[in-house]
Amino acid sequence: MKAAVVHEVGGVPRYEDFPDPVPREGEVVVRVRAVAVENVDRAIVAGQHYAAARYLTELPMIPTFDGVGELADGTLVTFGDLRPPYGALAELCAVDARLTRPIPAGIDPAVLSALSSAVTAMSIRTAGELDRGQTVLVQGGTGVAGRLSIKIARLLGAGRIVATGRDDDQLRELRELGADTVINTAVPDDDLLRAYRGALGDGYHVIADYLWGRPTGLLLRALIPETFALGQRTRLIQIGELAGAEVALPAASLRTSGLQIVGAATGFDADTFAAVYEQVLSWIRAGELTIELETVPLRDIEAAWCRTDLRGRRLVVTP
Ligand SMILES: NC(=O)c1ccc[n+]([C@@H]2O[C@H](COP(=O)([O-])OP(=O)(O)OC[C@H]3O[C@@H](n4cnc5c(N)ncnc54)[C@H](OP(=O)(O)O)[C@@H]3O)[C@@H](O)[C@H]2O)c1
Incomplete structure (x- = not known):
């Protein structure tokens, strides 16, 4: 498959071939549709985030850890918590089936991938x-x-x-x-x-x-x-x-x-998270809240990763 591949700590991901992920028991393969790239992803690749060690144990690696993808039956799902060195900036991901959720109706997958902020x-x-x-x-x-x-x-x-x-x-x-x-x-x-x-x-x-x-x-x-x-x-x-x-x-x-x-995590538990998520989705469906995006294809990741001209638009990669 094609993926955004990082070869050294602090490196810039390049569009390259990478072995297809082989699903383990309990995992399914998703075809990736949209992945938001955030500062936390850049900080991890730079080795400057407190969670970086978990993602940089094996090089080369693929950055970012969640996104929106499509199951073999065509269902669009959110997925996350990938097994390094695999990350979401790839054509395919093997994901824990229990951590996939069908995407809510009426929301663009690219917008959904950028919801965390x-x-x-x-x-x-x-x-x-x-x-x-x-x-x-x-x-x-x-x-x-x-x-x-x-x-x-x-x-x-x-x-x-x-x-x-x-x-x-x-x-x-x-x-x-x-x-x-x-x-x-x-x-x-x-x-x-x-x-x-x-x-x-x-x-x-x-x-x-x-x-x-x-x-x-x-x-x-x-x-x-x-x-x-x-x-x-x-x-x-x-x-x-x-x-x-x-x-x-x-x-x-x-x-x-x-x-x-x-x-920021104060007061967040599973129930609060669900209520907050629903509130954000309902504002987006109603057109009351918009998230500005800059959508780029995976093959352009090397240039997109380094962009500093986004002015409030979230970079979303669509393999
Ligand atoms: N904990 C969480 O769940 C969570 C979630 C989302 C974001 N964050 C964190 O929140 C921060 C913002 O994230 P983001 O995604 O909004 O970033 P972003 O879209 O990349 O924007 C960064 C903004 O910060 C401005 N900036 C950078 N350094 C500054 C400084 N020294 N003084 C004033 N403004 C400065 C930049 O202004 P210029 O255009 O002038 O450079 C730019 O507008 C990051 O640290 C991110 O990791 C945390």
């Missing part, structure tokens, strides 16, 4: 416990996940949405998606601190943080109240680390600001 953005409700009318800050709003967070915050009834990014053109696009206020983080520290304080209003109730690093360190400083009055609750949801793996956490920002820091 929308599910993660729902952490604004599951981990952030947003109430209608409250303020959401999307820290790192210009990527796929950030843009979905803005749209989903609006659908969840946020009263005010503040979004950050580092490019003025893209920040203008975020206003069109529903952000009321945008902040450019590519400014000197004091200016950024002032911008966070200036947009604070009656507080950031929920922060969806895709950046961490310097901008989030400054945001935490901006939350420190300037009087002895106790701050109201701010739930910061840690989701991504595009601006750095570590953050400076001033003691005062926790002591009196009402700040709570939680991970």
Whole structure:
């Protein structure tokens, strides 16, 4: 079969021949139809993700671990949890039959393959416990996940949405998606601190943080109240680390600001996941939520893997 094949840690996948997967007991072969490529996949191939070791035990390998495919009888299914060195960026995958699910009606397979960032953005409700009318800050709003967070915050009834990014053109696009206020983080520290304080209003109730690093360190400083009055609750949801793996956490920002820091997985269990998944699907079917895609054929993977011009569109590969 043809597949996207990586030969060394940090390498770029190439369109090459690879042995067909041989199904073990309990596995079925699917013909792959759509696979989303995300930053986590690139981080694994680069050996920079905490789960990388599991996927890089054998080289050459095929990246990415889930997608949408077709069974021998023509049923379209979602699949995941592949056995390395096999991954989803291939014509064929052998998958645990118990982990295949027929795809829900009325959803384009390519959109379905890219759903995970929308599910993660729902952490604004599951981990952030947003109430209608409250303020959401999307820290790192210009990527796929950030843009979905803005749209989903609006659908969840946020009263005010503040979004950050580092490019003025893209920040203008975020206003069109529903952000009321945008902040450019590519400014000197004091200016950024002032911008966070200036947009604070009656507080950031929920922060969806895709950046961490310097901008989030400054945001935490901006939350420190300037009087002895106790701050109201701010739930910061840690989701991504595009601006750095570590953050400076001033003691005062926790002591009196009402700040709570939680991970995106907080509050997610099987029941919550099912409810969130259904909610996202229902918004997509109704046309209330869209996920912008850049669809490319598998043979173009080498160039597509390195693209930096996607501006909020998810790369989806269709073998
Ligand atoms: N935990 C989860 O379940 C989950 C789910 C989805 C995403 N994530 C994580 O969330 C992050 C975003 O993912 P994504 O898929 O939305 O990424 P993406 O589509 O590739 O977009 C990344 C965006 O971040 C911006 N950016 C990069 N570095 C920045 C910095 N230092 N300051 C400000 N903006 C910066 C980029 O802006 P430019 O265009 O200006 O470069 C780009 O708009 C990643 O870390 C990803 O791993 C986690």
